[in-house]
Amino acid sequence: MSADLTELYQQVILDHNKRPRNRGKLPTANRVAHGDNPTCGDQCSVYLRLEPSTSGTPARIAEISFDGSGCAISQASASLMTTQVKGKTAPEVEALYKNFHDIVTTGNAPEEISDLAAFAGVHAFPARIKCATLGWHAAIEALKAEPHETTTESHTD
Amino acid sequence: MSADLTELYQQVILDHNKRPRNRGKLPTANRVAHGDNPTCGDQCSVYLRLEPSTSGTPARIAEISFDGSGCAISQASASLMTTQVKGKTAPEVEALYKNFHDIVTTGNAPEEISDLAAFAGVHAFPARIKCATLGWHAAIEALKAEPHETTTESHTD
Amino acid sequence: MLDVQKIRADFPILHQSVNGKPLVYLDNGATSQKPRAVINSLVHYYERDNSNVHRGLHALSMRATDAYEGARARLAKFINAADSAEIIFTRGTTESINIVARSWGHAHLKPGDVVLTTEIEHHSNLIPWQQAARVSGATLKYVPVLGADAEGGLDLAALDQLLTPKVKVFAFTHISNTLGTINPIAEFCRRARAVGAITVIDAAQSIGHAPFDVQALGADFVSFSGHKMCGPTGIGVLYGRRALLDKLAPDETGGGMVSNVTYEDARWKPAPERFEAGTPNIADAIALGVACDYLDAIGRDQIAAHDAALSRYAMEQLSTLPGIRIIGPRVGAERSGLASFSFADVHAHDIVTFADEDGVALRGGHHCNQPLMRKLGLTGTTRASFYLYNTEGEIDVLVASLHRTLKFFGTT
C-alpha cells in the first residue's frame, strides 16, 4: 500500500469508521440538518441540542449525533466531528471547521488540534475532500436558526 | 484561369447572365412559384401561363418568365430554362429537368440536349449545383396546381 | 473472437502506468477510450480542412462540408437509418433526449396522457420526462424492475397493464448502465406501436457494443453519445423518423436552421438543419464517423460477444468474494459487459480509491440512477464496465485488488 493511501486511511479513521461515536437519531435534538454529496450519493444527517446559556453567553451544543451512509472518510469524519464540537458555541465550531478545512486541503496540521490531524492525508486525494467535510457542513447548517437541509455540493470546496 | 473554371463559366452562361431571356414579371401568368437558396440568399420567382389544351392533351406552358437575384450560374440557368420549357407539358419539363440534373451532377451531357450541356462544368463545383437548379425547382413548383412557394434547400440535391 | 492485443495497440491511452501499475481501464460505462484513427481524424481536420460548413464556397469550406455531411451519412448507415436527414448531431444522449422531450412533448402531450418510462433509466432519460409531464399535465408512469437485486429485468406483466392507448410516448433504455440489463427493445417498439405510442430509445450504453437497426426496430427516436463508442466528447446523435422530424418544431434557433428571416418572423429549413442551430461540432462529428468505421471493421456482433464473455467471467470471479452483493441479471442470464456490486461494510468510494492504487479504474456511486438505488436499498454500487480492449487478465487484477481492499477493512 502506498504511503499516500496509508496516510489517508489512518488507524483513527478506520476506528471511527468501524465504531462510529454518537451515531443515530438524537431524540432530544432541537436542530437538525441533512447534507448530501450528489457526486456519490453519500448522506449525512446531524442532530443536535443547542442549549441557550442563562448567563448571556452564546448557546452551546449540549448533545449531538449523526446518521447516514457514506465512505470510510465521510463516516469517520462525521463521527470525529461529533466528539470535537460537543460543548462548543457556533462561532467555536466554525473556527474549528476552518482549521479542519485547512488540514484536509493543505495537509498541514498544527500540533494543538491533533485529533483532526488524522485527516491530513485527505489533501493528497482532492476528490475526497467533499467526503471529509460532509458531516461538518451538516453540523454548521444545523447550528443555524431554523433546521433545514444542506448540501456539500457548493463551490467553495 | 483553370480548365474547371473556364468550363463552369462558359460563354453561353455568361451571355445568359448578361442578357437574361424572359426576365421580369409576367402579367398574364396564372401560376407562380418562388424559390430561394438559404445558403446564399439567392432568390428566383418563376411566372408562367399554363394553357389547358382543348383536345384532351395535357396543359402546356404558353408563356414563362423569371425574376430574382443570384449568381451568374443561377441567373443563366433560370434564363436558359425559360427558353427550354416553353411549349412543354409538366411531364416534359420534369423529364428535361432530370436530364439537366444528370448533367450538372455527372458532367456527362448527351448530344441531343446540347443547350443544357453548357452547365456540365457545374459538376466540378458541387456547392454550385443548387445555384444551377434553383430556377428549375421554381418552374416545377409553379407547374403544380396551386401557386405556392418552394425552396431548393432540400436533401435530394 | 477479437484480437484484443491488436486492438489494444490502437488505443494509445491504455499503455500507461497509474500509481506505478499498468492501467486497467474498467470505466467504459462512463466513457470509452479512443483509437488512434479517431484522434488522427481530429488532427487531420484541424491541420488541413478546418472551415465553417454549409455557407461556404471556398475549398476548405467545401471539404469541411463534404466531410461533415459524409459523417452524417456514415452515422445513418451505422444504425441503418433510411435517410441521412434523420441524423441530427447533438452534444450527446442527454441533449438528444431533451430535444425530443421538449419539442415533441410540447407539441403532443396534454393532461390525461401518459408518459411511460422504466424504473431503471439513467437520470438523462428520466428527468426530461418528469419535466415534460409537469409542463404538459401528463402523467408519468414507470415499468417496475423485478427482484431484490433488480435481477429480474423489467416486469412485462406490468407492461401489459401500463401500456394503454393513453400512453403517448414510451421512453426506455436499451442497456442499463447500472444493472447490465438488456431490454427487449424490439418487443417494446412493437407493443408501443400497437397502442399508438412513439418510442424513444436511450442507446447510450448499447450503440457501440452491439448491432443496431432503427428500421428493423421501427424506432421513432434514438439517442446516443459519441464518447461511449470510441468517438470524441461533445458529439452525439438524435435519430428521428423522417415523418416525425418533418412535423417537429425546432428546439434551438439561430443561424443555419432558417430559410427566410425578417425582423418579424423566421421560417425553418427541413431536418436535419432545422435542429442544428449555429455552427455544429464539425470536427467531432467527422471523428465520430471514423469511430463508426473503426467499430464496424471489428464487427459489433464480435464486440457484443466479447463483452458478454467478459461479463460472464467477471460475474464468476466476483462471486468468490465474501459478502459481495451483485445487482442485475444473474450469472448465466443475458447481460451486457458490466458488473455492478456492493459490500455491506466497505463503501464504493473506498473500493474505487483502493483499486486506483492498483491501476484499476472503476466507478462508484449511484451511476445517475438515484431512484433505482433507493429502491434497492443502496446509496451506490461499484461498477466495472468492459469494452473491446479489455481482457480476462484485467478482471483478475480487479478481483485481486478487491480482495486486498476487503482484507484491509477487516471484512475477510
Add this chain to the structure above:
Amino acid sequence: MLDVQKIRADFPILHQSVNGKPLVYLDNGATSQKPRAVINSLVHYYERDNSNVHRGLHALSMRATDAYEGARARLAKFINAADSAEIIFTRGTTESINIVARSWGHAHLKPGDVVLTTEIEHHSNLIPWQQAARVSGATLKYVPVLGADAEGGLDLAALDQLLTPKVKVFAFTHISNTLGTINPIAEFCRRARAVGAITVIDAAQSIGHAPFDVQALGADFVSFSGHKMCGPTGIGVLYGRRALLDKLAPDETGGGMVSNVTYEDARWKPAPERFEAGTPNIADAIALGVACDYLDAIGRDQIAAHDAALSRYAMEQLSTLPGIRIIGPRVGAERSGLASFSFADVHAHDIVTFADEDGVALRGGHHCNQPLMRKLGLTGTTRASFYLYNTEGEIDVLVASLHRTLKFFGTT
C-alpha cells in the same frame, strides 16, 4: 506589433496550397484556424487523460476533472469573471443565447414587456428573441442602424426613445459579423442598467480579437464560441452573473445537474452544473483553455491593433476597385478586422468561386443577417475577415484576384 511570420508557423493549416496557390484564409469571421498547441491539447487529452468527469475517483477521472475545471477557471480569467461558477460550457454562441432567451425569458418576460435588440444582429441573436417574445407576449423592438451602407452605426438617438423601463432585456452584438461595426457596449450596459434591463452580449466576433472584461462592463450574460477564437468546434461559453444564474431554472435536464432525484421529482445543483446536463464536451473545453493561453501570450490588445490595421489597409485597397460598394463604417472610422462589399454586376458567389481559384478563402452571402441585407437592398455581400495570422500581402492577393474577376465579367 505582432510577429506574424512566427504566428503563422504555429498554424499548420496555413501552409498548404489551394488550387495550386498558397492558401490565403480570409474567412475568419466564419471560423478561425487553430494553433498547434490547441490541436496538441486534444491529442494529449485523448492519449493520456480521457475519462468522464465529476463522478469519478480514479486517476484518469481526477485528471480529466482537474483539467476541465481548470479550463473553466481559465475562461473565467479570460473575461475577468468574478467566479468560475459563472462560466457555463455550451456548444457555442447560438446555444448560449438560446439558454438565456429560453430560461431567463420564460421566467421574466410577460405581455407589455419589451425585448430590445438591434438591426445588425446575427440570426443567432435575433431568432431566439423573436421566439421568446412570441412565447411570452412581449414586444420585440430593434435599434436601427444608420446610413444607406449601414456606415453610421446604431442610432443612439433612437436608443434614447427605445430604452424605456419597459425594456426587460437588451441583447446586442459587440462586433457585427457583416459590417465590422464595433458597438459601444460599455455605454449600452450602463444605459440598460439605468432602466433596469439585463444585458445579453453576443461576443462571438470580438472575444478572440480584443480584451473583454465582464466586471468592468457590468454585463449580465455574455455568449461566445470557441471556434472563432482559435479553439475547437463544438465548445463555447455562456457567462452569467452569479446572482442571476442562481435564480435561473435549468434549460436541459439529465445526469450531472441534479442533487437529488426521486421517481417523482428532482432538485438542481447550483451553477455551473445546473446548466451542464449530461457528459460535457470535456476535450474541447480543455483545448479552449489552451486557446486562451495562446491568445493571451500574444496579447489581445495587440491582436486588436493588428486587425484594425489590416482592416484599414483592406478598405484603402478595395476602394480602388471600380463599382465596389463597401458596407459598414467608412475608411478611417473605428471598425473591426473585416471588409464586406458588393458589386452591382457580379454576384458574391461568383467572386468567391473565382477567389478560390487564386487560393483565397472568402465568404459570400447574407452572413446570417438576412433582414439587414434586405434593409440595405442587398441579397448578400462578399466578406474578407482577418485574424492574427493575416498579412497585408494577403490583402494584395485578394485585391488582385478581385481585379481579375471583374475583368472576366467585363465590368472593367
